[in-house]
Amino acid sequence: MNVYDSERMADVLRPLGYATTDTAEGADFVILNTCHIREKAAEKVYSELGKLREMREKRVAKGGNGMTIAVAGCVAQAEGEEIMRRQPAVDLVVGPQAYHQLPELLTRTARARGERIGADFAPNEKFDALPVTRGTEGVTAFLTVQEGCDKFCTFCVVPYTRGAEWSRPVKAVLEEARALAGRGVREITLLGQNVNAYDGEGPDGKPFTLAKLAYALAEIEGIDRIRYTTSHPNDMSDDLIAAHADLQTLMPYLHLPVQAGSDRILRLMNRKHGRQKYFDLIDRIREARPDIAISGDFIVGFPGENDRDFEDTLDLVRRVNYASAFSFIYSPRPGTPAATMAAHVPEEVAKERLYALQALLSEQQVAFNQSLAGRVLPVLFEKKGRHDQQAIGRSPYLQSVHVEGGDHLIGQIANVEILSGKQNSLSGKLIQS
Ligand code: SAH
Ligand code: SF4
DSSP: HHHHHHHHHHHHHHHGGGOOOSSSSTTTTEEEEEEOOHHHHHHHHHHHHHHHHHHHHHHHHHTTOOOEEEEEEEEHHHHHHHHHHOOOOOOOOTTTTTTTGGHHHHHHHHHSSSOOOOSSSSOOOOOOOOOOSOOOOOOEEEEEEEESSSSSOHHHHHHHTTOOOOOOOOHHHHHOOOOOHHHOOOOOEEEEEGGGGOBBOOOSSBBBBBBHHHHHHHTTTTTTTTEOOOOOGGGHHHHHHHHHHHHHBBOOEOOOOOOOOOOHHHHHOOOOOOHHHHHOOOOOHHHSTTTTTEEEEEEEETTTTTHHHHHHHHHHHHHHSSSEEEEEOOOOTTTSSSOOOOOOHHHHHHHHHHHHHHHHHHHHHHHHHHTTTTTTTEEEEEEEESSSTTTTEEOTSSEEETTTGGGGGTTTEEEEEEEEESSSSEEEOOOOO
């Protein structure tokens, strides 16, 4: 979502004459778009800010222009005033629901440096104020359809930094998707912290489900592939599962985080579902779409997690068999209920569990990738590879696919015979048709 947000910030600043650059070095305006989900991500912001300040001082000492420094995203939302205190070089702080106000904030900052404005929640205003046209390059694009979260998992800051669940109206989503298709985008990934809780207003004033939205998007000329992320198990509705069976545009890949395999920990996490419910759900999804690749997120070392709980997580992973997954050591986030829970798991124990879990997940990922050898898959080619005439695309299961002699196919979908599967990618050869 931060990638999407950063693109949209560039969109609102473009009319002011700003263009994006690859390095901060010569920039007039630098925005750090931040993440607050784990402590490490939040702390990185301060070290980056230190570097930017030095860069600016050097430039000014050489007689060059100053540089406006902004912090955006969820760290800005959660720690606005503290950022200003800890790093006075910051000129402005803008929360994730206010980046449409960047042009105005920039202008004001020029006069009165150091204001903190725009960290209140009003996502509808933001989306209404954003330009419909986007400066996206490439054949795949993100499209935010839902923001915020009402679930309040005890470890998570999202409900506090992104606010309550809110869905964009169908009309606005379709307009943006049409504009993207018009620019050559073939694959859209619908984004939301709880994307499958989508209930945006449809044309008749009644809410659409995510499945209905997917059907409507599939009608758009040029949109050949639809993905969505991230889903919560409790919002995996029957019509969405059914859509996986009959909507070919919907890619056979589902990111469905479970976080832990122990019912006791799931309860402490306030996930509102147990392991059996997750297994049943996975069964129903696989019945609808047998080849679907499942991915997930895991947290190890949640307060009170013991060896048996962790064994339950490993057992769940073995039973589900993931195509890919992210896993993290629990990071206490200020203000969340879990941060004050007793029974802290020692760092070494958490690390050991993380390594064991990652070894298992990585084994499953390699096995899944290797299992595709010999299959013919439609690949959407996105960019040139490192070798001459090599092209890199995506399989329906989201792996990168490397193909020699495919560079004329960028922007197109072509059939590829998979030759081998590695840890993070597949390689294949073009099937001439
Ligand atoms: N809405 C999604 C997840 C959003 S956050 C869901 O419900 O699954 C992305 C991932 O970050 C989470 O799935 C979780 O695995 C991880 N995460 C969130 N808070 C964390 C914390 N305090 N410590 C470690 N990992 C965390
Ligand atoms: Fe965070 Fe996801 Fe839980 Fe919401 S559902 S609180 S975003 S982990």
